[in-house]
Amino acid sequence: MNTLSEAITWLNDPLNWTNPGGLLERLGEHLQISFWAVLIGCLIGWPVGIWLGHRGRGGAGVITFANLTLALPTLALLTILPLTPLGFGKPPVVVALAVFAIPPLLSNAYTGLRSVDPEVREAAKGMGLSGSQVLWRVELPLAVPYLAAGLRTAAVQVVATTTLATFVNGGGLGEIISAGFGLGISVGGNQIVAGGIFVVLLALAVEGLLALVQRLVTPRALRAARRRRPTAAAPAG
Amino acid sequence: MSFLSWDPVGVGPLAAPADDGPGNPWFSWQYVRDNAGALGDALEFHAGLTARAVLLALVVALPLAVLAYWIKPLTGPILALSGVLYTIPSLALLALLAPAVGTTTDTSVLIALVLYALLVLVRNALTGLTQVPDEVRDAATGMGYGRFGRLLRVELPLALPGIMTGLRLATVSTVALVTVGSLIGQGGLGDLILGGFRNNFYKAEIVTGSVLCLALALVLDLLLAGVGRLLTPWARRRAS
Numbered sequence: 001m002n003t004l005s006e007a008i009t010w011l012n013d014p015l016n017w018t019n020p021g022g023l024l025e026r027l028g029e030h031l032q033i034s035f036w037a038v039l040i041g042c043l044i045g046w047p048v049g050i051w052l053g054h055r056g057r058g059g060a061g062v063i064t065f066a067n068l069t070l071a072l073p074t075l076a077l078l079t080i081l082p083l084t085p086l087g088f089g090k091p092p093v094v095v096a097l098a099v100f101a102i103p104p105l106l107s108n109a110y111t112g113l114r115s116v117d118p119e120v121r122e123a124a125k126g127m128g129l130s131g132s133q134v135l136w137r138v139e140l141p142l143a144v145p146y147l148a149a150g151l152r153t154a155a156v157q158v159v160a161t162t163t164l165a166t167f168v169n170g171g172g173l174g175e176i177i178s179a180g181f182g183l184g185i186s187v188g189g190n191q192i193v194a195g196g197i198f199v200v201l202l203a204l205a206v207e208g209l210l211a212l213v214q215r216l217v218t219p220r221a222l223r224a225a226r227r228r229r230p231t232a233a234a235p236a237g
Numbered sequence: 238m239s240f241l242s243w244d245p246v247g248v249g250p251l252a253a254p255a256d257d258g259p260g261n262p263w264f265s266w267q268y269v270r271d272n273a274g275a276l277g278d279a280l281e282f283h284a285g286l287t288a289r290a291v292l293l294a295l296v297v298a299l300p301l302a303v304l305a306y307w308i309k310p311l312t313g314p315i316l317a318l319s320g321v322l323y324t325i326p327s328l329a330l331l332a333l334l335a336p337a338v339g340t341t342t343d344t345s346v347l348i349a350l351v352l353y354a355l356l357v358l359v360r361n362a363l364t365g366l367t368q369v370p371d372e373v374r375d376a377a378t379g380m381g382y383g384r385f386g387r388l389l390r391v392e393l394p395l396a397l398p399g400i401m402t403g404l405r406l407a408t409v410s411t412v413a414l415v416t417v418g419s420l421i422g423q424g425g426l427g428d429l430i431l432g433g434f435r436n437n438f439y440k441a442e443i444v445t446g447s448v449l450c451l452a453l454a455l456v457l458d459l460l461l462a463g464v465g466r467l468l469t470p471w472a473r474r475r476a477s
Contacts, residue, residue: 003336003337067409070406070409070410070413071409071410071412071413071450071451071454071455071458072413072447072451073412073413073414073416073426073427073430073447073450074413074416074417075416075417075419075424075427075430075431076416076430076443076446076447076450076451079430079431079433079434079443079447080440080443080444080447082438083438083440083443156324159326160324160325160326160327160329161326163326163327163328163329164327164328164417166328167419167420167431167434168434174328177328177329177332177420178420180332181335181420181421185335185336185339185340189336192332192335192336193332193333193336195329195332196328196329196330196331196332196333197329197333199326199328199329199332200325200326200329200333203324203325203326203329204321204324206324207321207324
């Protein structure tokens with residue numbers, strides 16, 4: 001409890017927020033990295049998932065890919081990618097995190113398109129809609145809640161995992177924690193705990209915000225049925 | 238194996254002579270031979286920590302799942318709590334635990350791992366238990382089973398596929414998560430990965446650590462899949 005109150009004191013010091021490398025600067029880095037990682041993940045995961053779901057095949061491949069990324073330590077990708085032509089700095093971190101954002105986006109998009117009632121699809125075809133018209137006017141609107149669920153899972157996971165960027169000096173809020181460890185537990189304990197609290201609050205805020213978005217884009221009739229659906233498949237990095 | 242495609246391990250550099258020259262190859266048998274002892278130690282630590290975390294989590298998770306199954310009002314809170322805990326970053330959890338527990342032992346890593354594994358296990362065990370058909374439950378009651386007898390002889394065996402799925406998921410993600418412990422030098426193979434990165438970007442050390450980590454996850458997953466098949470012979474019979 002002593003460290004906890006010291007951590008609150010640390011958080012109450014304005015200098016710890018505005019200093020170079022302080023909370024505000026790290027928060028900016030954190031959000032920037034997370035944003036690009038999720039964006040890249042969406043640009044790859046959604047089209048592929050939607051296409052596979054529209055075609056109705058590749059389900060086994062989607063599951064295998066998701067399971068493989070589960071076994072792949074984030075730390076491995078974070079340390080290997082800077083040594084490739086990507087170079088050091090933010091790009092390899094963004095790419096590494098995007099790799100972990102793709103599975104939830106892809107599998108939710110796939111599930112969303114697959115879970116469209118076949119009778120609805122048949123009816124659309126019977127009305128004379130072509131394959132791409134069925135996709136754009138029928139399947140995609142019905143799959144929007146799933147896309148939103150995937151975005152929520154992926155974004156929360158990326159925001160949580162961006163903390164690990166500190167292992168390769170990639171910036172983000174993890175730097176606060178590892179700087180605290182650098183000072184040693186007895187001196188930096190307050191900073192370690194303060195960083196931990198801040199990151200937890202950020203993750204919970206993103207989760208809450210996107211849960212709200214998910215609820216807004218889900219039509220009223222579909223809300224009750226989907227409430228019990230388990231969210232994330234694995235703990236974030 | 239498609240999981241190797243994320244880096245050029247299998248191509249060119251593998252063939253390059255690693256024992257001389259200033260090169261920094263992606264993989265080197267020389268490195269593996271020279272550091273066999275350290276690699277073995279890290280692998281042993283990694284596997285041991287994973288096993289302890291998953292077993293501890295299983296011992297706690299099963300009673301929790303049964304509790305949530307018996308007392309319906311508890312199901313919602315337990316699932317909601319697990320959802321919230323999922324969003325907590327592992328590094329932050331470690332940061333909150335380490336100052337309280339200390340960094341000289343792997344206890345803080347173990348606690349974090351147990352918490353994460355616990356959530357996967359409870360969720361899957363509960364799903365397995367709730368999927369037991371009502372008729373089966375009624376039949377068991379009709380045959381004179383009490384609450385515990387029914388649980389041990391009917392419900393838990395029928396929930397076994399769900400529990401095994403949870404166990405496999407928990408094990409694989411725990412193997413990957415142990416590496417985060419390298420923040421406080423208790424990361425097993427993660428220490429190798431991070432050590433290689435800090436030691437002038439020694440690629441061979443990084444890649445060897447990563448590959449061993451993936452291999453450990455795959456081996457444990459296959460092992461548990463085999464155990465699952467042995468434990469549920471009826472599912473196999475139905476499939477064939």
